[in-house]
Every structure is written in structure tokens, then in C-alpha cells.
Amino acid sequence: MAFELGQYVPGNSAIHRLDPRAKLLGLFLYGLALLAAPTGGAAILAGSVALPLVLAAGLSPSFIWRQLRPLVIFLALIFFLQLVTTPGTILMHLGPVPLTREGFNLGFLALARVFFLVLAAVLLTATTDPLALADGLERLLAPGQRVGLPSQELALMLTLALRFVPTLLEEAERIMRAQIARGASFRGLQVRNLLPLVIPLFVSAFRRAEGLAEAMEARAYQGGKGRTRMRELNFTATDFLFLLLAGALAAGSLYYRLKSGN
Amino acid sequence: MLTAKIARGAVIAALYAVVTIILKPISFGYLQVRVAEALTLLPILYPEAVPGLFVGCLISNFYGGLGPIDIILGSLTTLAAAWLTYVWRRSWVAYLPPILLNGVIVGAYLAYLLHVHILLAMVSVAAGEAIAVLALGIPLLKQMKKMNVG
Secondary structure (H helix, E strand, O other), rough: OOOOOOOOOOOOOOHHHOOOOHHHHHHHHHHHHHOOOOHHHHHHHHHOOOHHHHHHHOOOOHHHHHHHHHHHHHHHHHHHHHHHHOOOOOEEEEOOOEHHHHHHHHHHHHHHHHHHHHHHHHHHHHHHHHHHHHHHHHHHHHHHHHHOOOOEEEEEHHHHHHHHHHHHHHHHHHHHHHHHOOOOOOOHHHHHHHHHHHHHHHHHHHHHHHHHHHHHHHHOOOOOOOOOOOOOOOOOHHHHHHHHHHHHHHHHHHHHHHHHHH | OOOOHHHHHHHHHHHHHHHHHHHHHHHHOOOOOOOOHHHHHHHHHHOHHHHHOOOOOHHHHOOOOOHHHHHHHHHHHHHHHHHHHHOOOOOHHHHHHHHHHHHHHHHHHHHHHHHOOHHHHHHHHHHHHHHHHHHHHHHHHHHHHHOOOO
């Protein structure tokens, strides 16, 4: 079994080159547009805007499918539930259950929202190096420092955590194999079975944290102030244009929702 | 924040993300048991788990949640719950914030997002949280205390 966190696909497309801050804000505006969309059709229309971006980023359909596959059963369940539980104008019957126009609409609305929200998150994480993402978040949170938010410490924690994830995943795999060799079973996901995995993982992770703290102190780490970066973020005209379009999409969706009175 | 605390917060964040990734099939969605939520009791032992859990939840939601709404609201809910657990760490009340806050806030936005009944969504999210927190979180905490980890 091989576990992985990321799905970052290195590349040099226009989407890859966008500033991570623009992509983060764009993701939230796109999310707002989807949440504001009042009907299934509107959600699909607003959501489809991401499709050309997926193509422009050079992500293959099989890659996207692999990322979205775990959601398929969940999506089908949501759609089916809406379909059979919504009263309204009957279009057809599925056995004894009437299927309504409203049921189809709500089903498509929920389906489109979840599908496109997750697709957008996949697009962001596939085209943005995790460390660039952490940098972008730090810069977006920086104004919070004035009100006492320890944004630099949070960003450092985020960067370190991203660095630790692959190491701990490997460790988890090793522990699982070791425990299986001792007769443990991780099948059936019984909560009690998880302790023999989680406890050793904790002990080893905490030891690593100690080592890291010592290493940081030995190198005289003094907090984030005045720290320089290998990569400077640079917000360009393209980033502004991208945000402007995302903002227009969100505004359009909100306007349509208010106008349609839903 | 001391270096040691930042480092420990970071590994708690990474642990949260790792447990979420390993147990992905039951981690997400509307009927969810996110086993990593068992870690939400850690602020009882370590104050640095409060930002750690927030960061861990942020990473998990970026790489596998329901997109921007989970990234913002889900992570902030975890932060608020972790802080309350820390504040009430001397009492059993500390077990409740992750269950109740996630149930109410995550339940509310899932109900809106998926057009399901709000009470149904809240109860099912709270139930999933309760399983993670009570059935795994409490034994984990006891074991950590006993072994004096960290």
C-alpha cells in the first residue's frame, strides 16, 4: 500500500504560473459562485468555467478521474436521495417511487456543487507546489498579525507539517507492516484496532519534533521576522485579470440568485 | 511561540493529515467518521495542539475535503473546538466542543450544500465526531498520559 498526500503535478502552464494568492482567492470566489447558484443548471454553468482551466493546466482526464473516483459513490448517493425524496411535479416513476422535476433539479444542484468544488480544489493543489501554497496562505494571513494572529508561526507550522507528512506516511506504513507481522489486523477498520498504529506513530512523531526543535535552536532560529525566501511571490497583471474574472463569476451568480428570488 | 512548540504543533498537524489520508474512505462526505478527529482531544495535554489541529485540518481539507467551504469553515471550526477543549481541559466538558461545534457548523453547511434536512446533517456529523472522539480519542489520550509521550 502506498499512501500519498499530494497530487502536485509539476508543469509550466499559465495556471501553474499564477501567483498562489491569486489561485487561493480565485478558489474561494469560485466556491462562492457555486454556493450562490440557485439551480442545478446555474451551478453547472458556473462550475464549467473551471473545465478550460483544467485543460490549460495540462491535467489528463485519467488524472482527474483518479482524484475524483473516491467521490463517485458519495455523489451518486446524494443525487439519488434528492431524486426520491423531493416532492413536486412528477416526471416519471421508478417502481413505486415518483421522480419529480424538482428532485432532478436539486439532485443536479447538489451534484454539481460538490463535483465542481472538489474539482477546483484538485486543480489548485495539482498546479501549485505545496510550499508555494503555504507561502501564499502566509501572505494572505499577514494582515492578521496586527490583531495578534501569529501568522508567521502558523505558516512555519504549515510548511513543517507539509514536510513531515510524507515522512510520517512512510512511518505509518512501516508500523502497519510491523504490527501485521505481529498478528494485528487493520481490516474492518475497528476503532480499537487503530490504537496499535496511532500510538507508535505518535511516539515517533514527537521524537522527530524534539529533534527538529533542537536543530532549529542550534541554527539560532529567531522567529519569522526578517526571514528571506528562496522564491519571492510576484503578483502580475495576469493574476489581477484572473481574480477579476473569478470575482465577476461570483458576482454574476449572486446577482442571478437575488434576481430569481430563491 | 517557542521553537519546540512550533515543531510539536507541526507534527500534530502532520499526524492529523496522515491519519486522514490513511483512512480516507471513511473520512469525507456527509456520513463521515473522520478518524483523525480523535486527535481533537490533544489540546488537553498540549496547548500547541490548538494551532496544530487547525493546520492539520487545513491541509486535509485542501487535499481531500469538499473544496473551499471545507477549507475555510471546516478548519475554523476545528480551531474553535480545539481552543475550547484547551480552555476546558480540566473537565470532561473538554470532550464536547469537537462533537457539538462540528455537528452544528459542519452540519449546517453540508445541509445547505447538499440540500438535506439540517437536523439530519447535524446529527449525522455529530454522531461521526462522537465515534471518533469518544471511541478512539479518549483511549488515545489515556494511553498518551500513561506513557507520558512528549
